[in-house]
Amino acid sequence: MTAIAERPTTTPRRSVFRRPTAETGPWSWITTVDHKKIGILYFVTAFFFFLVGGVEALLIRLQLAQPGGTLLTADQYNQIFTMHGLTMIFFAVMPLGAAFFNYLLPLMIGARDVAFPRLNAFSYWVFLAAGIFLYSGILLGGLPDGGWFNYAPLNLIGPNPTLGVDPSAGSPIPEHVQRMVLYSIGLQIAGIASLASSVNFIVTVFNMRAPGMTLMRMPIFVWSIFVTSFLMLFAMPVIGVALWQLLFDVRYGTSFFNPASGGDPVLWQHMFWLFGHPEVYILILPAFGMVSEVLPVFSRKPLFGYSAMVFSMIAIAFLGWGVWAHHMFAAGLGPVANSAFGLSTMFIAVPTGVKIFNWLGTMWGGRIRITTPLLFAAGLVGMFTIGGLSGVTHSIVPHDWQQTDTYYVVAHFHYVLFGGSIFGIFSATYFYFPKVTGRMLDEKLGKLHFALMIIGFNVTFFPMHILGLWGMPRRIYTYADGMGWNFWNLVETIGAFIIAAAILVFMVNVTRSLRHGAVAGNDPWDARTVEWLTTSPPPPYNFEEVPHVSARDEAWHRKYVSDGSQAPRRVPAGASPDHGTPDDASPGEAAVPAAEAPAHGPAHDGASAIHMPSPSYYPAIAALGLPIAGWGVVAGGAVQVALLVLGGTIIISGLFGWVLEPSAEDH
Amino acid sequence: MATTDMSAPLPGTDDAHATTLGLANDKMAMWTFIGSECLFFGALISTYLIYFGRTNEGPAPAGIFDIPFTSASTFILLMSSLGMVLALAAIQAGDMRRFRTWTMATALMGATFLAGQFYEFSVFAAEGFNLTTSPFSSSFFVLTGFHGLHVALGILMLLSMWAASMMGRLPQQLHTTVENIGLYWHFVDIVWIIIFTVVYLIPAAITIAPPTG
Ligand code: HEM
Ligand SMILES: [Cu+2]
Numbered sequence: 001m002t003a004i005a006e007r008p009t010t011t012p013r014r015s016v017f018r019r020p021t022a023e024t025g026p027w028s029w030i031t032t033v034d035h036k037k038i039g040i041l042y043f044v045t046a047f048f049f050f051l052v053g054g055v056e057a058l059l060i061r062l063q064l065a066q067p068g069g070t071l072l073t074a075d076q077y078n079q080i081f082t083m084h085g086l087t088m089i090f091f092a093v094m095p096l097g098a099a100f101f102n103y104l105l106p107l108m109i110g111a112r113d114v115a116f117p118r119l120n121a122f123s124y125w126v127f128l129a130a131g132i133f134l135y136s137g138i139l140l141g142g143l144p145d146g147g148w149f150n151y152a153p154l155n156l157i158g159p160n161p162t163l164g165v166d167p168s169a170g171s172p173i174p175e176h177v178q179r180m181v182l183y184s185i186g187l188q189i190a191g192i193a194s195l196a197s198s199v200n201f202i203v204t205v206f207n208m209r210a211p212g213m214t215l216m217r218m219p220i221f222v223w224s225i226f227v228t229s230f231l232m233l234f235a236m237p238v239i240g241v242a243l244w245q246l247l248f249d250v251r252y253g254t255s256f257f258n259p260a261s262g263g264d265p266v267l268w269q270h271m272f273w274l275f276g277h278p279e280v281y282i283l284i285l286p287a288f289g290m291v292s293e294v295l296p297v298f299s300r301k302p303l304f305g306y307s308a309m310v311f312s313m314i315a316i317a318f319l320g321w322g323v324w325a326h327h328m329f330a331a332g333l334g335p336v337a338n339s340a341f342g343l344s345t346m347f348i349a350v351p352t353g354v355k356i357f358n359w360l361g362t363m364w365g366g367r368i369r370i371t372t373p374l375l376f377a378a379g380l381v382g383m384f385t386i387g388g389l390s391g392v393t394h395s396i397v398p399h400d401w402q403q404t405d406t407y408y409v410v411a412h413f414h415y416v417l418f419g420g421s422i423f424g425i426f427s428a429t430y431f432y433f434p435k436v437t438g439r440m441l442d443e444k445l446g447k448l449h450f451a452l453m454i455i456g457f458n459v460t461f462f463p464m465h466i467l468g469l470w471g472m473p474r475r476i477y478t479y480a481d482g483m484g485w486n487f488w489n490l491v492e493t494i495g496a497f498i499i500a501a502a503i504l505v506f507m508v509n510v511t512r513s514l515r516h517g518a519v520a521g522n523d524p525w526d527a528r529t530v531e532w533l534t535t536s537p538p539p540p541y542n543f544e545e546v547p548h549v550s551a552r553d554e555a556w557h558r559k560y561v562s563d564g565s566q567a568p569r570r571v572p573a574g575a576s577p578d579h580g581t582p583d584d585a586s587p588g589e590a591a592v593p594a595a596e597a598p599a600h601g602p603a604h605d606g607a608s609a610i611h612m613p614s615p616s617y618y619p620a621i622a623a624l625g626l627p628i629a630g631w632g633v634v635a636g637g638a639v640q641v642a643l644l645v646l647g648g649t650i651i652i653s654g655l656f657g658w659v660l661e662p663s664a665e666d667h
Numbered sequence: 668m669a670t671t672d673m674s675a676p677l678p679g680t681d682d683a684h685a686t687t688l689g690l691a692n693d694k695m696a697m698w699t700f701i702g703s704e705c706l707f708f709g710a711l712i713s714t715y716l717i718y719f720g721r722t723n724e725g726p727a728p729a730g731i732f733d734i735p736f737t738s739a740s741t742f743i744l745l746m747s748s749l750g751m752v753l754a755l756a757a758i759q760a761g762d763m764r765r766f767r768t769w770t771m772a773t774a775l776m777g778a779t780f781l782a783g784q785f786y787e788f789s790v791f792a793a794e795g796f797n798l799t800t801s802p803f804s805s806s807f808f809v810l811t812g813f814h815g816l817h818v819a820l821g822i823l824m825l826l827s828m829w830a831a832s833m834m835g836r837l838p839q840q841l842h843t844t845v846e847n848i849g850l851y852w853h854f855v856d857i858v859w860i861i862i863f864t865v866v867y868l869i870p871a872a873i874t875i876a877p878p879t880g
Contacts, residue, residue, distance in 0.1 A: 115692045115696070116692070116696065195700075195703060198699075198703075199696050199699045199700055199703075200696075202695075202699050203692050203695045203696050203699065206686075206687060206688055206690075206695060207686040207687045207688055207690070207692050207695060208686070208687065208692075209687045213687075233699060233702060233703045234702070234703065234706050236703065237703050237704065237706040237707035237710065238706055238707075238710050240707060240710075241707060241710035241711055241714070242710070244809065244813075245714065245805075245809065248798070248805065248809060252798060252799070253798070253799040254798055254799055254805035254808075254809070255723075255799065255801065255802050255805055256714065256718075256802060256805055256806070261723065261799075261801070261802070262721045262723050262801055262802045263718075263721075263802045263805075264717070264718075264802070267714070267717060271710065652823075656827070659827075660836075
């Protein structure tokens, strides 16, 4: 496993800092380059942002519970609904996906780490920096307030043009402009994190697979990581350019989107949605991958139509680039463009439907075990289908003209994002918690969580279809009495609190199970993929010996024999004749109980001693420079120059330190 | 940065084949990153094309560009790619002195190009053509400016390599790092060829032979 070995160089080198060595405590987390620790960091941070976004959602629902709500002012409402969207999309769902990518990718392909461990740490710190940067608006001129898509020219003049320069704030930059700078640079920084991880994951999937792990033997979740990474790789630069143009417009007087000086506001919409539609697949494909792992395990059947699943995912990723203008049917592109994009949108529903039928086919005739992960996975299949169908209704242009900018659209995207992505993420959380922590989550609380969540979810979001069709616009901070909207709005608010209760149950479950949960062992679910061959939690080097893979459901084939005529028979670990190569080095791994597994390193050391990459300070340092430079642009004046120079210096010295960093063996 | 990542196998050893596809990780990462950059410049160039005629009565492309001057700086940038190739050939052959010479030459050619761009921008500004004149000017400056930034980053990397080599900290086995930086440098050059054609040459051609009808 030279590919991950830290290589001693011939010339001893010096660095500003010694290479960090802490293995526990805060420094071990700040300097870690272990994909498993980084995955945990991602999960905890993203879950925190999920809670923040959730509190924002509750505020929105409280404000709208009754007509003429007074909890929030219009300005506060605008900031809160905007931050709700940005937080959930960029700081909750995407990084929750990244948490599982990080933790599972190397384990699932039988590698010891990702291709670039330090770059991986860098992605995490940059993501965290982006979140802090965006929310720093609380202390500055306010948070972004133009919606997550921030349409031009609203983003140039602001929803409230009277917000001028606040002399007491001591900044020459008007508040509205500050908010747009936060939006622009905040998402830009988050984009850097996504870009870095997409490069890292693509190289890892191509290059770090265990022997025998061909592309078509990879677990389907790995395929979803792979496809999602390509989407991120190509979507991030597009929004990146649009964000730069916005920044130049609001801050340096260019006229990209400003109709007053000849710019075209619709260009912003094109750029945003050219990124935005692939982005929705970036949000959903990981969840698709997760449930495609969970359903076979609890249906005790292989995934139905594996190759169809892979190719439909690839098809979605391709078609996803040709449908963006379905978000712009009301922008006046003309009947030809509208019809073309309406058609392509209907087409994209086809591979999506293929996936739904394959999940049904996986469960059909299986000996289903009703566990919490299965419930959430089946929940996704049901809820996402409703959301997909309302999506197809949007593709009918005249129909969309009726629905666009109403609560009907809000219903659609919550059925796909909450009913889809979030359900998938919870399914995977219950499924992988034992692998990550070594303990099971409580099933009773888990089922309570699921019951509350599916009820709360439907009570909250289903009525939005009705309100939308009745004409209630989205993004309004209040509405008048007598519109006939009162009842369902109140119902939705009640539903939102049921969801909040569900999340509380989950948090109680996690807190209790971390200490008192049943000990999991290597393979508590009788699962099918190689990450279940190693201990729970896995050692830093993942596998004592890298597994040789000879089948798609490698772990399952090591446990069972099946001649096709009768039900598969369980065999003692290592005795399965199905499990091919005679030279396979580690047939007995599945049998090693956690307690017997070596705790401090591989048992047979010798020539194959496992070098793991050393921790490093530099990824975190380099990431720190980005928001500092960004705050300069927010501040303006002399501070701008100072902070840009400071931030730039930190980034560059961080990168130099990184490149010149000696490996740990040199000391 | 990725180029010297610890996880990258050193070349010249059998490790180069330890990856699944036999291509070194860092080289694959550079190609992947370049794929992303294509979309970045693609979006900028598209914006430029969309705003081509929107000059707000300010200077139009034909009136403002100085084709002979820009051709000269384009030529220098193209020659720098040759310098890069020679630098790589030198380090692969183990000739570190020649490697440093060509690395420095490449960096200097890049710097000359940047100086030309700086001069061009200041002439434009003097003629009343700046970032805020019109959508056309905005898209021109942001496109060429971002390209210039890429060149500047390339120069920074070249100079760091040169300095590392002077200090004896760039062992010959690291020629793959040089190769990756070379990939980046050639990419930035190719982007300039596209920009030069689309931004400068085609508009000039259109003015010489105005479309009939
Ligand atoms: C069957 C597949 C899908 C189809 C046919 C579809 C179609 C559409 C259409 C036409 C719109 C525009 C509605 C309007 O604004 O008038 C829309 C909005 C939206 N869709 Fe989908 N969609 C699909 C799947 C998804 C998925 C998988 C996600 C995310 C996980 C998603 C997230 C969204 C979001 C966030 C919006 C609203 C954007 C906004 O205006 O803020 N959709 N969808
Ligand atoms: Cu869309």
